[in-house]
Amino acid sequence: MKKYGDLEIIKSPRIPKLIEHLYAKLPEIEADRAVILTKSYQETEGDPIITRRAKAFKAICEELPITIRPDELIVGSNSKAPRGCQVFPEYSYEWLEQEFDTVAARSADPFYISEETKNQLHEAYLYWKGKTTSDLATSYMEQETLTAMEHYIFTPGNYFYNGIGHLTVQYDKVLKIGYSGIHKEAKEALSKLKISDGDYGKRARFLEAVMMSCQAAINYANRYAKLALSEASTCQDNVRKKELLQIAQNCANVPANGATSFWEACQSFWFVQMLLQVESSGHSISPGRFDQYMYPYYLDDIEKGKITREFAQELIDCIWVKLNDLNKVRDAASAEGFAGYSLFQNLITGGQDEEGNDVTNELSFMCIEASMHVMLPAPSLSVRVWNGTPDEFLIKAATLTRTGIGLPAYYNDEVIIPALVNRGVSLKDARTYDIIGCVEPQKAGKTDGWHDAAFFNMLRPLEMVFSNGYENGVKVGLQTGDVAGMKTFEEFYAAYKKQMEYFIELMVNADNAIDLAHAKRCPLPFQSSMVEDCIGRGISLQEGGAVYNFTGPQGFGIANMTDSLWAVKTLVFEEKKLTLLEYKKALEDNFGQKMPIEKAKLITTRVAEELAKAGHQVNEAQIADIYNMVSMGNELEAGQKKYNQLLEWIEELPKYGNDIEEVDLLARDVAYTYTKPLENYKNPRGGQYQAGLYPVSANVPLGAQTGATPDGRLANTPIADGVGPASGRDVKGPTAAANSVAKLDHFIASNGTLFNQKFHPSALSGMRGLQNFTALIRGFFDEKGMHMQFNVVSKETLLDAQAHPQNYKNLVVRVAGYSALFTTLSRSLQDDIINRTTQGF
């Protein structure tokens, strides 16, 4: 333990105050950025787009209202109100205008918006019609692509309507040489260009835009220096006055120049982090290896006695709070999928250096401590794990996991490094990888990874096999033939693969269209100034300036697909208990359960239309009656019985997630139907497509758009999360589920995989609990799993587990002298455990 010093550090009383202030009010939408941006655009018509973007960024940096919140040590806020947000009409705006009057009252991530802001935004929006990236992207897409998107086969919504984000810039460079240093670098690059070069004009304008952006960032910090100075001059509290004077001095020096102290380094980091989120609305701006690039400044201050560990911790805690100050308004549907105002600012600790040595340091521990101090969702804290990771560091991480906050996530170096090398990333760069957003690995400061390019629902192509490519009379997929004519499982599976390949190609079409639109309409000079090799090549990140370019859309639904294919293979082709046609009917009838809402609505509409055609006036009450009749209509007793039998057969079948070799190997192959075709495609930036396997939380809303599946999953219900087993189907405990997941090929899913497990806090109790818990992680990683995260569940969850046991079959609880699966216990014993939990056993 001595190696990393005395680990526990007391939380400063400042931190709860900062948090209280941050969460005092509903977050608010502010119009300032949109107004300044629009005005700037109106003044720069005719300029090259890169120049217009730089000028607009400069105007924003110089005019956006600034504020220092009470007690802050690290300053810089992109909104006047705490957790407020700016809007970004250059990407899309229609949805917000439509939701002006509902955004404050909605259940997921509500935002206050004043009448004045509405008016200002409405005024600004008039300019943007037809000028957004979203508008241009649509015009680049094929009709089949649009149809597939309308039918929820995949959704590239994130980048279609917002900035890209999803990167880690060269924080280390800004800390070291400041924006004046980068400015100088761009200037030198410009001086080396020959005006006779074919693309001189474009490159020159780009480099000038970089220089302008650097200056803009410096100007922004200088405004804060002045503000701090003026607040200090009127401050009555001497302690605070001293702080404000130091803040003023910090902001005058950074990020213009290299940082000369840990406090300056923290301030410089923060300006980078927040200004990136002023330039563009892209989320998952990930700080990456904070414990590495901040360490030299920490060590220097500690060695010279300029700072105490306690104060260093307080500064880190302040940054953690500030990361939660940033916010983003999304449309109502996306807000459901991303609920929790999350910006996915991933910050990773531990891991290796370029030569493969472990570089876990004192700051790695302090980052975990900071998350314990603030207990807020940001940053998305991650931990790198490999054979050289010190046990005490993993134990420290596990104590954070035990709090139930769901942090940190654990990543396996032993899989990620070779996976990146396989994508052409150099060994040095791969060893120093960080994580973007949810789970996406990349080399910081060199990569434009487009890590969240789309969600691809792997169950929908299966529906297209059953429907021969049609849905509600519209041709959506390929005509792979009537299922009635399919004689073997291989034939059926081949049809699925064909549908997959078809839709994957359409998704690539969509992503590339959006990619082109961003390059054309929203190149980002400020972002580009901090990613290698934009300055060297003289082109923006959005046009392919990065060393490594990828597009990473995520496939999800592996568990349900595996169980579905296994069911079809066994019940139809091996045991011949029913035909494919009968299966098709069962799916259409949702196994005799109530009709899916969407389908019932559609039929209701058709009936009403026909009645109207026939001259009958239909009022609302009658429509409701029709709807009720339609949705209940197929609950015929005989049918019900037949389907219950089918559901029972399905229930008896082996399932993914129970460490059953043959089923798990099928899962591996199912994942390949997505990961393998995808890597054949290229994006407009010259980079390769690479698959991720996880849905974030889209498995719920996109599950709602998916009919019943052969694994017994009912229509409109959630799809399995991550690469884990379908909810409640893994019954052999956490190691068995982990072993199943480890059988997938995680190396090829180099855009990341996600594996969630649930534990009761008691399973992690005491040092022994923590040791066994970290052994579970290490064991899974020995088997070449890629990622693991944990829900350590509370009493509320246990109550919910009682009410819905089918969803919690794998929940481990400590009973008495041993652990057991919660749902297997009798009701009274469950009650015992729940009551005991409140006593904090």
Added chain:
Amino acid sequence: MNNDYLKVKGRIFDIQRYSIHDGPGIRTIIFLKGCALRCKWCCNPESQSFDIEKMKVKGKDKLIGRDVTVEEVMKEVMKDIHYYNRSQGGITLSGGECLLQPDFAVALLRAAKANGINTAIESTAFTKFEIIEKFLPFLDLFLLDIKHLDTIKHKQFTSQPNEHILENAMRLAMSSMHLIIRVPVIPTFNDTIIEIRSIAEYAKVLPGVEELHLLPYHRLGSDKYEGLNREYELKDLEPPTNEQMQLLMEEAKKSGLKVQIGG
């Protein structure tokens, strides 16, 4: 090398993975069928009879007990090898009573040792010591139940006297086996301060014994009695409270042993 021992057959009724409370690290527990004792509180009543029997589980008939070879069990056991390696875990034989199927149990322990896995058994020690001796070369940890020092009360609640058990405990301790004493704390049977204290004092006398585990009574098994069409005699018994367990633990600690609640 003679691998015949891998073919030895035995009768088990369950294999439970990711057990973290019956020996060190992450473990797989193999439950052997058949027991010489009939403890009234037994939470695994389906373990008692050696015969394969039917039990109703959630309304459905389920066959309890199956005959398997050591090799078959090891195939399941080895699936978690990485987790044992990372946690110094392994297998624990439980039951039922593994001493009643010595050929199978010893072969299983031998196979585990051949794979470098930690081994433990959870046992009543109710058999001839010559049989126990066969286990020792392949065993890292013996979790021994001592339920009561009064043989009449012992017999009344478990159907067997305790002399044999106490004698074996001493002989085991003398053999320098790593021995942990476990006491199921059962209200109305052995949950008084005097009873627990005396068991602790006895355990303390056993050479080399340093640890005592107090396992609070629970009702996990009560549904199973119904499923087996048997009467659960203790159905009105309340589990001991946390406070009571703390009190008993403090009392037991006075013996000088390291005492914990739970495994």
